[in-house]
Amino acid sequence: MIANKRILFFLPKATMNEATIYYVDIIKTSFQKSGFEVLVSEEIKDVKKYKNIFVMSAKWCFLVKLLNFNAKVITWFQGLGGEEALITRDSKKDKFLWSCVERFALKFSYLNIYVSERMHKYYLDSYKIFDKNYFIMPCFNKDLNLSSFEISGKYNSLSCVYAGGLDKWQCVEKTLEFYKKVEDKCPKASITLLTKKTNEALILLNKFGIRNGNVKFVELGDLDSELSHYKYGFLIRDNHIVNNVSTPTKMNSYLANGIIPIYTDVIDDFKLNLKGNSFLMLSHQERVNDWVDHFFQFNSFIDQNLDLMKSDILEIFSNYYSRDYYIKSLVEKIYSLDF
Structure with missing residues (x-):
């Protein structure tokens, strides 16, 4: 010592x-x-x-x-x-x-x-x-919330969430463009934007013609409880060195609350360490329409393999x-x- x-x-x-x-x-x-x-x-x-x-x-x-x-x-x-x-x-x-x-x-x-x-x-x-x-x-700031896997009906619907700011580099508009195409194919899908900038978020939902969109501001102490109710979480980024080297805490927040992440392949550390088949990593080089096809294929897969998803998340919290x-x-x- x-x-x-x-x-x-x-x-x-x-x-x-x-x-x-x-x-x-x-x-x-x-x-x-x-x-x-x-x-x-x-x-x-x-x-x-x-x-x-x-x-x-x-x-x-x-x-x-x-x-x-x-x-x-x-x-x-x-x-x-x-x-x-x-x-x-x-x-x-x-x-x-x-x-x-x-x-x-x-x-x-x-x-x-x-x-x-x-x-x-x-x-x-x-x-x-x-x-x-x-x-x-x-970067991470949350431990795994095991009870989040047990929320009734959580994985039975296409409930999506985006948590964070609305700055351009956070690719919120590209996220909403992607989600809108998902909603067009599955009218029961929904998305919630958890952000302080509620007025700006509402404007964005209207801009993309999103029907099943909600905007909420949730205090930090209630955030985990709120997040634990969603099936999918978005973390879309562009291919830029700032994103290549980063490890956004948003990924940790999603996984800690049993949310299945949908993210682009531009964060090098996530490509290296978030291994497994139960997260949807999209190619930044593909079109949004291609992402939508991948999403529905993935959703069919994950509905049959929820135990695999849970196992992958448990493994990530045992080391990474x-x-x-x-x-x-x-x-x-x-x-x-x-x-």
């Missing part, structure tokens, strides 16, 4: 939400099990006092190093700051600034935590900086989405390092 060691988790308020609290707690627990005293602060001035510091992004690594250069910083790389600046703001200036910050963090961070192997490869290829101290853990697995693995990584 590493005795008499302390680590500061520098967690500004803006960085903490439902998606990050669970993930950070896994990292905290791993350091505690490795013999560290874990302290938490929202104040940047406190980083001057500690030799070991956990931060939530390359930006915070850069700022911490400016104030305490000799600290051993553990950096969680949640996404690609530069590429996201381009896709969301079309800002080459921001991309350049982010590239400088990311290069610095990769060079001076002591331990890098990535959300996927593809993200790690992107950074190596982009900056040519070899980081021997790294750890990979996908296993809190215990990542704590054990990260403890081993911490022991191997010179803190």
Whole structure:
């Protein structure tokens, strides 16, 4: 055990939400099990006092190093700051600034935590900086809700859900285009959009002429209960590097509540780790009409193989989405390092 060691988790308020609290707690627990005293602060001035510091992004690594250069910083790389600046703001200036910050963090961070192997490869290829101290853990924030498999009538209808925002990169319009064609072939199908932007969602349902569409805003504390009633969940994305390296928590939320995911094959980590025949992965190169054909073939298959679907989800939560697995693995990584 590493005795008499302390680590500061520098967690500004803006960085903490439902998606990050669970993930950070896994990292905290791993350091505690490795013999560290874990302290938490929202104040940047406190980083001057500690030799070991956990931060939530390359930006915070850069700022911490400016104030305490000799600290051993553990950096969680949640996404690609530069590429996201381009896709969301079309800002080459921001991309350049982010590239400088990311290069610095990769060079001076002591331990890098990535959300996927593809993200790690992107950074190596982009900056040519070899980081021997790294750890990979996908984004997830929910444990498996076994009771969600037992909801009466859940798998007897084509009940679909989309949970999340309505930003362009989340491909909501393509999702609704796809669903509309499903509804045209099966008038009993339904879709619910769970989002804060209820007015915008209603406009989108009208735009696509969707008849059996609902819009709801559900408080976080009630979200699992709501999700557990749907058969299918949409996670459609375009083929872009930001999506290639990501591991959206939406997938974890769906699977944790017994929802069968319908997703595109652009998220490399999901292609690698969500193996099995009971999820519908669509080719981003195919037309939406092809997706519809695949969907109905898949739906006929899954109706006869619900036990296989349950088995696949249980397997995923025994490793890929296993809190215990990542704590054990990260403890081993911490022991191997010179803190």
